[in-house]
Amino acid sequence: MSIENIQDDFNLSIWEQAQYTADLCIKCNICTSHCPVHRVTDLFPGPKFVGPQAQRFRSPHEISVDESLDYCSGCGVCTMVCPHGVKVMEMNAKARAKLYRRKSIPWRNRLLGRSELLGMLGSPFAPLANFMFTNPFIRWLTEQVMGIHRHAPMPLFSWETFRGWYRGVHQKSGRRLVSDKKVVFFHGCSANYYEPHVGKAAVAVLEHNGFEVIVPKQVCCGLPMLSNAEFDAARKNACKNIKSLVKYARQGYKIVGASTSCTLSLKSDYRHILDIDTEDARLVAHQTYDISEFLLELAEAGQLKTDFQPLPVSLPYHLPCQLRAHNMGLPAIDLMELIPGVIIKHVQADCCGIAGTYGYKKEKYQIAMDVGRPLFDQIKQSGSAVAICDSETCRWQIAHATGVKMIHPVELLAQAYGLAYGKGGWDV
Ligand code: SF4
Ligand code: SF4
Numbered sequence: 438m439s440i441e442n443i444q445d446d447f448n449l450s451i452w453e454q455a456q457y458t459a460d461l462c463i464k465c466n467i468c469t470s471h472c473p474v475h476r477v478t479d480l481f482p483g484p485k486f487v488g489p490q491a492q493r494f495r496s497p498h499e500i501s502v503d504e505s506l507d508y509c510s511g512c513g514v515c516t517m518v519c520p521h522g523v524k525v526m527e528m529n530a531k532a533r534a535k536l537y538r539r540k541s542i543p544w545r546n547r548l549l550g551r552s553e554l555l556g557m558l559g560s561p562f563a564p565l566a567n568f569m570f571t572n573p574f575i576r577w578l579t580e581q582v583m584g585i586h587r588h589a590p591m592p593l594f595s596w597e598t599f600r601g602w603y604r605g606v607h608q609k610s611g612r613r614l615v616s617d618k619k620v621v622f623f624h625g626c627s628a629n630y631y632e633p634h635v636g637k638a639a640v641a642v643l644e645h646n647g648f649e650v651i652v653p654k655q656v657c658c659g660l661p662m663l664s665n666a667e668f669d670a671a672r673k674n675a676c677k678n679i680k681s682l683v684k685y686a687r688q689g690y691k692i693v694g695a696s697t698s699c700t701l702s703l704k705s706d707y708r709h710i711l712d713i714d715t716e717d718a719r720l721v722a723h724q725t726y727d728i729s730e731f732l733l734e735l736a737e738a739g740q741l742k743t744d745f746q747p748l749p750v751s752l753p754y755h756l757p758c759q760l761r762a763h764n765m766g767l768p769a770i771d772l773m774e775l776i777p778g779v780i781i782k783h784v785q786a787d788c789c790g791i792a793g794t795y796g797y798k799k800e801k802y803q804i805a806m807d808v809g810r811p812l813f814d815q816i817k818q819s820g821s822a823v824a825i826c827d828s829e830t831c832r833w834q835i836a837h838a839t840g841v842k843m844i845h846p847v848e849l850l851a852q853a854y855g856l857a858y859g860k861g862g863w864d865v
């Protein structure tokens with residue numbers, strides 16, 4: 438096939454596309470000028486250098502020798518801005534995997550990749566675990582022993598998990614909606630162990646719109662493992678999720694998630710990065726929606742309830758990079774602006790810097806904070822006490838850097854509908 442068709446040929450994995458698109462690079466340097474990491478540190482020579490330029494000297498069996506690659510955060514800005522369709526971020530991810538095959542993955546990275554295991558261990562002992570994670574001495578010790586930065590924005594564990602609430606309190610309360618209209622909810626690790634109020638808000642909004650919410654068996658989407666170069670472990674999780682979700686997808690149910698990274702994994706990464714291109718994976722991908730995307734589609738079809746109470750607020754909104762990779766526009770903004778009185782100010786800054794687990798690492802914490810500085814400054818200058826973002830790790834990083842209360846768009850909707858959804862309540 439011709440090189441021009443490579444980017445659009447869905448029979449090629451992203452890895453194969455990455456390899457072939459190196460030859461499309463015309464060395465214009467646009468990617469390097471937009472790279473948020475290169476902008477703040479000399480430790481990273483930039484996407485053009487470690488991407489297409491280095492790729493030409495790699496063979497599939499040769500291990501990359503460029504250790505500076507490890508400073509790429511994987512934000513994907515380079516791939517998005519390249520005018521020639523070069524898959525720079527994907528090229529870097531593959532080369533990084535090779536690098537770690539040579540020098541083995543540090544156990545700190547393995548631990549950070551296991552958000553579900555951390556949640557399962559920490560959640561039942563939430564008060565103690567939260568005391569430990571907020572104690573300055575223990576954080577200093579963790580930095581010395583494990584290499585997790587003492588100021589990194591560790592989320593607090595919730596004693597009540599989302600699944601526990603759904604199967605216990607919600608189910609037994611008799612308030613759980615049973616309906617012919619059904620939707621499947623993929624809660625992910627964050628809503629389950631750290632922010633159940635986001636999952637509860639999603640359930641409240643979906644039920645308010647007449648949907649019975651099914652919460653199927655699921656495991657961590659695998660993205661934290663993937664971003665720490667643990668492809669085999671991520672693949673195992675992906676296969677478990679596909680097996681569980683495909684039963685519902687076959688019945689035509691839509692799968693909705695309130696975490697942009699989880700939904701991106703289901704929609705795209707399983708197939709394009711983990712190479713699981715089965716019929717089941719394609720069906721799950723086809724049926725998966727970000728919650729704002731799903732609700733906006735309802736609104737456009739005239740099926741979304743609009744009994745919103747007016748909220749006279751003007752709130753900053755950060756668009757997470759993973760959401761850009763969904764290629765679905767800005768559904769959260771369009772949706773929130775359906776609420777009378779709400780004005781959403783889209784903050785014009787690329788990245789908050791945290792990039793999943795990148796900003797937790799001792800050697801990268803300051804880079805992540807410097808990357809996010811323009812975003813933090815704009816949010817602080819807005820003077821708002823509340824800001825909005827669809828991605829949990831971005832919310833934690835922005836709250837840590839600015840002191841502003843961060844919420845998910847679905848929480849604003851739940852509030853405007855006047856729905857009670859637990860402790861996540863806030864005042865605008
Ligand atoms: S990868 Fe794309 S943006 Fe970067 S130098 Fe090459 S052509 Fe330009
Ligand atoms: S993925 Fe982000 S950090 Fe990595 S090279 Fe591209 S723009 Fe830079």
Ligand code: SF4
Pocket residue numbers: 511512756757758759760787788789790791792793828830831
């Ligand atoms: S951390 Fe947030 S802003 Fe940064 S790369 Fe990830 S999604 Fe984008």
